[in-house]
Amino acid sequence: MKNVLKKTKPSLYLQIGLFIILFIFLILPLIVMLFKVNGNDFGFVFKDNNFYKAIGNSLIYTSIGTIISVVLATIAAYFLSRIQVKGKKWLVILLTLPMLIPTISIGLGVRTLFGVGGFLDQMFGLKFDGLGFFDLIIGSVVFSFPVAFLLIYDAFLYEDRSVYDAANTLGIKRLRTFFGITIPYLKTTLISAFFASFTLIFADYGLPMEVAGKVKTLPMYLYEQVLSSFKYGRGAVISLVLLLPAIVAFVFDVLNKDTSDGTAKKENIAPSKAFNITGLVINIFMAVVLFIPSLAFIVISFVKRFPSDMTFTFENYVNAFSPYSTVSIVDFLINSLVISLFAGIFGTIVAYTAAYTSVRTSGKMAKPLHLISIATLAVPGLVLGIGYVFLFADTTGWFAGTITILIVVNIIHYFSSPYLMAKNAFDKINKNYETVADTLGISHVSLFFKVMVPNTIGTLVQMFSYLFINSMITISAVSFLCTYTTQPLAVSITTYEAQAIWEMESVISSLILLINFGAKIGFDYLSKWLEKLNKGKVETKMELTRNQFSFLTYLDDHNKKPLNQRQIADGITLSLGTTNKILNEFIENDVIIVHKNKTIEITEKGYKLLEPYKVRKAIVIAAGFGSRMAPVTLDTPKPLVKVNGVRIIDTLLDALYAKDITNITIIVGYKKEQFKQLLEKYPTIKFIENPIYNESNNISSMYAAKDIIDRCYICEADLVISNPSVITKYQYSSNYLGAHVSETDDWCFFKKGNYIDRVAVGGEDCWHMIGISYWNEKDSMKLREDIVKVFNSRGGKEKYWDNVPLTICKKDFKIEVRECKKKYVTEIDNFSELIIIDPSYKDYKSKTEF
Amino acid sequence: MDNLNKISVVNINKKYNGQIILEDISFDIKSGEFISILGSSGCGKTTLLKILIGIEKSDTGSILKDGEEITNKKPSERGMGLVFQNYALFPNMNVWNNVAYALKAQRLPKEEIKQRVDDVLAIVGLSEFALKKPGKMSGGQQQRVAIARTLALNPDIILFDEPMAALDADIRMSLRKEIKELQKKLNKTMIYVTHDQEEAFSMSDRIIVMNDNHIVQYDTPNNIYKHPQNDFVKKFVVNHLDEKAKAILDSTK
Ligand SMILES: Nc1ncnc2c1ncn2[C@@H]1O[C@H](COP(=O)(O)OP(=O)(O)O)[C@@H](O)[C@H]1O
Numbered sequence A: 001m002k003n004v005l006k007k008t009k010p011s012l013y014l015q016i017g018l019f020i021i022l023f024i025f026l027i028l029p030l031i032v033m034l035f036k037v038n039g040n041d042f043g044f045v046f047k048d049n050n051f052y053k054a055i056g057n058s059l060i061y062t063s064i065g066t067i068i069s070v071v072l073a074t075i076a077a078y079f080l081s082r083i084q085v086k087g088k089k090w091l092v093i094l095l096t097l098p099m100l101i102p103t104i105s106i107g108l109g110v111r112t113l114f115g116v117g118g119f120l121d122q123m124f125g126l127k128f129d130g131l132g133f134f135d136l137i138i139g140s141v142v143f144s145f146p147v148a149f150l151l152i153y154d155a156f157l158y159e160d161r162s163v164y165d166a167a168n169t170l171g172i173k174r175l176r177t178f179f180g181i182t183i184p185y186l187k188t189t190l191i192s193a194f195f196a197s198f199t200l201i202f203a204d205y206g207l208p209m210e211v212a213g214k215v216k217t218l219p220m221y222l223y224e225q226v227l228s229s230f231k232y233g234r235g236a237v238i239s240l241v242l243l244l245p246a247i248v249a250f251v252f253d254v255l256n257k258d259t260s261d262g263t264a265k266k267e268n269i270a271p272s273k274a275f276n277i278t279g280l281v282i283n284i285f286m287a288v289v290l291f292i293p294s295l296a297f298i299v300i301s302f303v304k305r306f307p308s309d310m311t312f313t314f315e316n317y318v319n320a321f322s323p324y325s326t327v328s329i330v331d332f333l334i335n336s337l338v339i340s341l342f343a344g345i346f347g348t349i350v351a352y353t354a355a356y357t358s359v360r361t362s363g364k365m366a367k368p369l370h371l372i373s374i375a376t377l378a379v380p381g382l383v384l385g386i387g388y389v390f391l392f393a394d395t396t397g398w399f400a401g402t403i404t405i406l407i408v409v410n411i412i413h414y415f416s417s418p419y420l421m422a423k424n425a426f427d428k429i430n431k432n433y434e435t436v437a438d439t440l441g442i443s444h445v446s447l448f449f450k451v452m453v454p455n456t457i458g459t460l461v462q463m464f465s466y467l468f469i470n471s472m473i474t475i476s477a478v479s480f481l482c483t484y485t486t487q488p489l490a491v492s493i494t495t496y497e498a499q500a501i502w503e504m505e506s507v508i509s510s511l512i513l514l515i516n517f518g519a520k521i522g523f524d525y526l527s528k529w530l531e532k533l534n535k536g537k538v539e540t541k542m543e544l545t546r547n548q549f550s551f552l553t554y555l556d557d558h559n560k561k562p563l564n565q566r567q568i569a570d571g572i573t574l575s576l577g578t579t580n581k582i583l584n585e586f587i588e589n590d591v592i593i594v595h596k597n598k599t600i601e602i603t604e605k606g607y608k609l610l611e612p613y614k615v616r617k618a619i620v621i622a623a624g625f626g627s628r629m630a631p632v633t634l635d636t637p638k639p640l641v642k643v644n645g646v647r648i649i650d651t652l653l654d655a656l657y658a659k660d661i662t663n664i665t666i667i668v669g670y671k672k673e674q675f676k677q678l679l680e681k682y683p684t685i686k687f688i689e690n691p692i693y694n695e696s697n698n699i700s701s702m703y704a705a706k707d708i709i710d711r712c713y714i715c716e717a718d719l720v721i722s723n724p725s726v727i728t729k730y731q732y733s734s735n736y737l738g739a740h741v742s743e744t745d746d747w748c749f750f751k752k753g754n755y756i757d758r759v760a761v762g763g764e765d766c767w768h769m770i771g772i773s774y775w776n777e778k779d780s781m782k783l784r785e786d787i788v789k790v791f792n793s794r795g796g797k798e799k800y801w802d803n804v805p806l807t808i809c810k811k812d813f814k815i816e817v818r819e820c821k822k823k824y825v826t827e828i829d830n831f832s833e834l835i836i837i838d839p840s841y842k843d844y845k846s847k848t849e850f
Numbered sequence B: 001m002d003n004l005n006k007i008s009v010v011n012i013n014k015k016y017n018g019q020i021i022l023e024d025i026s027f028d029i030k031s032g033e034f035i036s037i038l039g040s041s042g043c044g045k046t047t048l049l050k051i052l053i054g055i056e057k058s059d060t061g062s063i064l065k066d067g068e069e070i071t072n073k074k075p076s077e078r079g080m081g082l083v084f085q086n087y088a089l090f091p092n093m094n095v096w097n098n099v100a101y102a103l104k105a106q107r108l109p110k111e112e113i114k115q116r117v118d119d120v121l122a123i124v125g126l127s128e129f130a131l132k133k134p135g136k137m138s139g140g141q142q143q144r145v146a147i148a149r150t151l152a153l154n155p156d157i158i159l160f161d162e163p164m165a166a167l168d169a170d171i172r173m174s175l176r177k178e179i180k181e182l183q184k185k186l187n188k189t190m191i192y193v194t195h196d197q198e199e200a201f202s203m204s205d206r207i208i209v210m211n212d213n214h215i216v217q218y219d220t221p222n223n224i225y226k227h228p229q230n231d232f233v234k235k236f237v238v239n240h241l242d243e244k245a246k247a248i249l250d251s252t253k
C-alpha cells in the first residue's frame, strides 16, 4: 500500500486525460490510417515504378544533403563554441535563421538564384536550370543545417574541456585532438543530428515543390496521389514508408538519453588569434551563405516582374495588403496569425500541464504520458495530415475544414519540443515544494499557480514562441486539412507557385521571415525579462575558473588604479589572449565595470562570485616551547620575542589584519598568559588552549582547534613575514606556501603535477615548506576528521600535524604549492641566528633560573 | 494534564519495496521537550519524520498526540511544522510572502496575517529582510525564513530535518543557539534530526539514537554518555564526542 495520503488521484486523472487527448490526436489517426489501407492500394503502390524511383531519388538527395549539412554544422559549431568574440548570440541567430521560414521559401530562394534568368544568370551569366538534384541538395542543406547545428553546438558547450588542456600541455595539435577527442565525444550527438536532418529532409515536400523539377521525391509522389488523384489509401501506404526513418531516429534518441550534467564547461587555454579569426570568418561566411536564399526572395519581393523587369517597386506589398486585390493575402495572414496564436496558447498549456504531471506528481501514468509526448517527434507532418483526413472525415463543418483542426494538428506536430522544455524546467525546481505545501496546508493547485508558474515563466514564453514560429511556417501537416478559406500564409505560397507568381511568393516569404524574426527576438527578450523580474536578480551560480579567479583577485588588489590588459596579463602571468577573453566575459556578465579613466571596478555580483573563496579565518599555532631559541624563550614564548623591536607574531597578525582577516584563533600552551598582551593591538583574536603541548607533538594543537577548521589559514606563529602579500584575502584551493630551492636540509615538498606528492626532510630541486597553509571547505572538513583519527590512533600524539594531510592521510587530499620567494618569510631557527639578525640579543641573560 | 505525553509513537514499521526502513519504533515525548534523533545517514530518520508529520504512511503502528490518535490525519491538520534541510523557500516570493503564503491559503483575515508574519519575522530576527527575495540571502538567513514560515502556523510541535547540513560551520554554531533559545522562549516541543553528535548532545533534553532501522537508546545526553546501552552507542556516539562536549558532560552529575 503506497501513500494514500498523497493526493495521487487528481494527478492520475489529469494524466489519463492528457494521455487520452494525445492518443486521440496522435495515435488514433495513424491506426485508422492503417486500417483504411486496402490490398488494392498496396498493390498499386508497390507495383508502381514511380514509387521506387521516388524512393531512390529521395534517398539520394536526402543522404547527400544530410551528410553535407552535418559536416558543415560540426565545423561551424566547433569554431563557434571555441572562439572568443563578442556577439556570439547574434551569430547563432543568423545561423539558425532558416528555421524561421517555410522550406518552400528556401526552395524559392534557391530556384531564383540558380534558375534560368536567376540571379547567378543575370549577374555572372551562370546557367543552371534551377531544378533537380543540385538544387534539392543545396536547399535541403540550408534548412536542415540549423537543426544539426543547434544539437552539435549544445554538445560542444557542455563538453568537458580539461582534456584539451591536457592535450595542449602534451603538445598535441588541434587537428589531432579534433579527430582523436572531439569526434569520439560527439558520436552520439552526431548520429542524432544525422537522424534529425535526415528525417527532416526526407519528409519535406515544400522544397521539392519549388526545385525538384523532374526529380520526383517520395513526399511529392504522396502529394500527387492524394491531392491530384484523391487516392488517400495510396497516400497512407506511402506514409508508412515516410514514417520509417523518423521511427528509427526516435528509438535511437530514446535509447541514448542525454547524460551531460548540464553545466557549460570553460576551456582554460585561450585560442590563438589566428584560430579566432579563422573561426569567425568561417562562421560569418556560413551565416551569409545561409542567408542568400532569403536575400533572393526579399529582393524579388521588391521588383516588378522577375526576372524580366527588375525595376524596384512597392507595388507587390501594396497589392498584397489591399483587401480587394486579386492577390490579397490579408485573409491568409489573419488565418496564420490566428492559428499560430492559438496553437501557441493551447499547445503551451497542454505541454506544460503534461510535463508538470509527469515530472512532479506521483500518478502512475507518468511514464506512458512522457513517452507519448515525445513520440510526436517521430511523426512527420505529412503523415499526421493524412491520418487526420481519415479519422476526421465525418466531422466536416464542425472540426474538419475549420481553423480548429489546423490548430490541433500544429499542436500535436510540434508538441515534443515545448514538452521537453517544460520538463527540463520542472526537473530543476526544488523537489520538496509539494511536500512543503502538504505540511503547510497549501493546496497543490495554489502551489502550481503561485510557485510553479512564476518560476518557469521564461520557459512558458519560450514554449509559446516555438509553437508560434513553427505554426507560421508549416505546410506539410496542414496542407491536406485546410480549405481555401482556412488556408494559412505558408500554404498560400503553393497556390502562387502553381501560377508561377514569384513576386507574391516572395512577398509572403519575406513577411513570414519578418514576423518570425520579430517573434523570436521579442519572445527571447520577454522571457529573459520575466525571469529576472520574478527571481529578483537571478542568482548566477557561476563558478570561477582559476584564471578568472586570479584575474578578479588581482583587480581587487589593485582597486581604483588604472589598468590595461597587458598589466593584468603580466600581473597574473597569463597570455594577453586569455586575459582579454576573461575581461570580455566579465564585462558581459556584469562582474566588472570598466570606467572611462581605465580603472576597473568589481561589481557587487563580482564580489559575490568571490565570496566562496574568501578566507574566513586564521588559526595560529603558538603552543610550543621553542627550545632552540633558549635562553630568550625561557622568559618569552618564541612568537612574542621581539626582533628589531617587533614581536615575531606581529608580522603575521599585521598581514592578516591588513587583509581584513580578523577572525584569528591562537592555540596557546607554553606561557599562555603572556599572549593576552596581544589583545591590546589585536582586539579580535581568540585563544584556545592546548593543555598537553609539552607531552605531545604539534598535532595536539590542531586537535584542540579541530572544530574551528574551516576555510582558514593555518599558520605557525614564529615566522617573520617580510612581505605581507603572502597573506591574501581569497584562496582558490587548499595549499601550502613554498619556495623553490635547489637544495635544502629542511622540510620540503616534491610535486606531482600541481599537487604535493610527498614531504621530506632535505632534498634537491624541491619546494621549501613554509608553515602557512590554506584549507578550503571540503578539505577543512576532511582535515577535522583525519586529525581526530590520527590523534586517537596509537602513537598519534607524537605526530606532526602536517603529516596528517601530507603523508598519513594523503589520499584524502589534493594540496597545491603556493609559490613565494624564500626571503618573504623567514624562520629564526635558533638563538645564534637571532643574534645575527638582531645583535641586541648578544648579551642576553635569562631572568628565569633553571 | 502535564504528565500526558505530547507525542506517543507506538510500534511503527515501514518498508519500501520490501526493504525494512523502520522496525518497531516506539517512543514518547513530553510537552516542551527538545528531542534529537541521532543516527547515521540512511538509517531512516527522515522517513520517521515524514511519518510523524503525515507525508508518508507507516505500514503498521500509530501516532498519538495529546492522547489523541492522529495516524490518519492530514499533515496540515496535525499541528506540526517541518523545517527542511534545503530550506525549500519559494524563490519568486519575497520573505514576507513566503511566510504569509500558508496563512493566506487558510484565508485568515488580512490584519491577522500581517500581525503573525511581522511577529515571527521579528522572532527570527529578519524583520528588515521582509521585502528581500530568498535567492539574495545567505544560507543561514534562508533557514531562518524557513523556520519563520513554519512558526507562522503556530504548530505546537516543530520537526527539523538536519536543518544545518547545508550551512557553514560558523553559522551552524550560532543557529544552534538560536533554535535552542527559540524553543525556550516559545515553549514548543521540538524534534530535531541530525547525524552530528555534538549537535544532539548540546541541544537536547533527550536523544533517540538510531541504528539499522531501530532505536538503540533513548535517554538524556548525560545518561547516554555515562551508560551507553551497547557497543554501538559507545563506539560511534560517545567516543566521537569532542573534548569540550565530554568535559561538559563529565562535569555534570
Ligand atoms: N521513497 C523511497 N523509496 C524507496 N526507498 C526509500 C525512499 N525514501 C527513502 N528510502 C530509503 O530508506 C532508507 C532511509 O532513508 P531516510 O529516511 O532518508 O534516511 P536518513 O534520513 O536517516 O538519511 C534509505 O536506504 C533510503 O534509500
Ligand SMILES: [Mg+2]
Binding pocket: B042, B045, B046, B161, B162
Ligand atoms: Mg535524511
